Amino acid sequence: MVITNCRPLQNMKNARQAVLVQEDRLKRQPVVLPSELLLREIFPKLPLKSLIAARGVTKQWRYLVPFASLLPARRALLDLYYFIIKSPSFLASRSHIQKHLRKFDRGCYLGLLQLLVQDSPGCSVPEEVRLWILEWPNSAAFLWTWPGLSPGRDYLPMYKSGMRRFWRRVRLKNCFSDSDGFPALSGIFMAHSGQSPALLQMIEIWEHRTVMRHADWLVVDTEPDDNGCTHFGEVYYCDGSRTNTLIASSWSDWVKLRIEQEDCRARQGWRGKGSKVACIARFNVILENFRRYLTIDKE
Numbered sequence: 086m087v088i089t090n091c092r093p094l095q096n097m098k099n100a101r102q103a104v105l106v107q108e109d110r111l112k113r114q115p116v117v118l119p120s121e122l123l124l125r126e127i128f129p130k131l132p133l134k135s136l137i138a139a140r141g142v143t144k145q146w147r148y149l150v151p152f153a154s155l156l157p158a159r160r161a162l163l164d165l166y167y168f169i170i171k172s173p174s175f176l177a178s179r180s181h182i183q184k185h186l187r188k189f190d191r192g193c194y195l196g197l198l199q200l201l202v203q204d205s206p207g208c209s210v211p212e213e214v215r216l217w218i219l220e221w222p223n224s225a226a227f228l229w230t231w232p233g234l235s236p237g238r239d240y241l242p243m244y245k246s247g248m249r250r251f252w253r254r255v256r257l258k259n260c261f262s263d264s265d266g267f268p269a270l271s272g273i274f275m276a277h278s279g280q281s282p283a284l285l286q287m288i289e290i291w292e293h294r295t296v297m298r299h300a301d302w303l304v305v306d307t308e309p310d311d312n313g314c315t316h317f318g319e320v321y322y323c324d325g326s327r328t329n330t331l332i333a334s335s336w337s338d339w340v341k342l343r344i345e346q347e348d349c350r351a352r353q354g355w356r357g358k359g360s361k362v363a364c365i366a367r368f369n370v371i372l373e374n375f376r377r378y379l380t381i382d383k384e
Contacts, residue, residue, distance in 0.1 A: 128153035133162055133220035158212040161337040162221065169227055169340075174347035182226055182234070189233045189263050191219050201267050207308040208286045211318040213336040214303070228343055229259050230291070236262035260289050273302060273323060275316070283310035287321070291343065299324050301332060301339065 140147045169175050195218045202208045236259045260268045268288040275283050287302035302323050304316045320339040322330040333339035
């Protein structure tokens with residue numbers, strides 16, 4: 086009778102199973118990249134959409150993306166994106182804008198816009214606007230200002246109370262619509278106090294709905310004026326005769342300003358003429374006057 090010891094074989098099987106379990110665990114474990122490699126080599130080469138998606142990968146990436154060595158224009162657009170998605174007016178109008186979005190050739194649109202701007206000597210499209218056209222998410226269009234939207238006017242929900250949503254007329258045109266040409270390019274005299282008027286090339290980016298011929302213009306002139314000042318990338322308000330009101334120093338700052346104004350109107354209520362209670366009170370007054378008119382007519 087031969088007696089064999091099975092313990093060595095059993096130990097070998099257990100060791101093999103432990104190795105397989107360890108290998109499987111290593112395969113499932115995510116690869117952790119060094120933070121310095123992410124900040125200096127990977128994140129700076131990503132476009133805007135990829136940076137937005139990268140912040141949702143891990144907590145580490147969400148923390149590191151704001152500290153990456155990004156282009157100043159791309160960093161400004163990234164901050165602008167997270168500013169807009171928290172806006173009440175953007176959230177209220179987003180579902181309506183989504184229905185009218187359409188795809189467009191971003192490279193072709195930017196090329197034609199650059200040809201239009203560069204037709205004047207010393208003019209160029211600002212870097213923030215260029216990256217906004219190429220990399221901005223199509224689903225994050227705001228204020229009916231996007232090449233993939235129609236140029237006409239439309240109703241937008243700007244205020245929401247419970248299950249009710251209030252709409253107001255947007256009396257402005259989409260200056261960037263690709264179906265109605267491109268932003269208007271014009272040379273406008275800008276006069277500052279104590280300085281001689283300077284002729285600057287600008288493109289129209291916003292038409293005010295309150296007063297005719299009042300608009301916001303983006304400076305595309307890269308050359309300094311007669312006073313030695315460079316206004317490239319700045320946004321000015323034009324009332325049809327003078328252009329001496331500086332609104333914002335960059336495209337992203339101008340968008341934040343307009344978003345804040347729309348949020349203020351949304352908080353005030355329907356059509357920006359007071360709260361919801363005040364609107365209902367005005368409607369009741371109009372209805373009561375109409376009833377009195379009918380009563381007088383019958384008598």
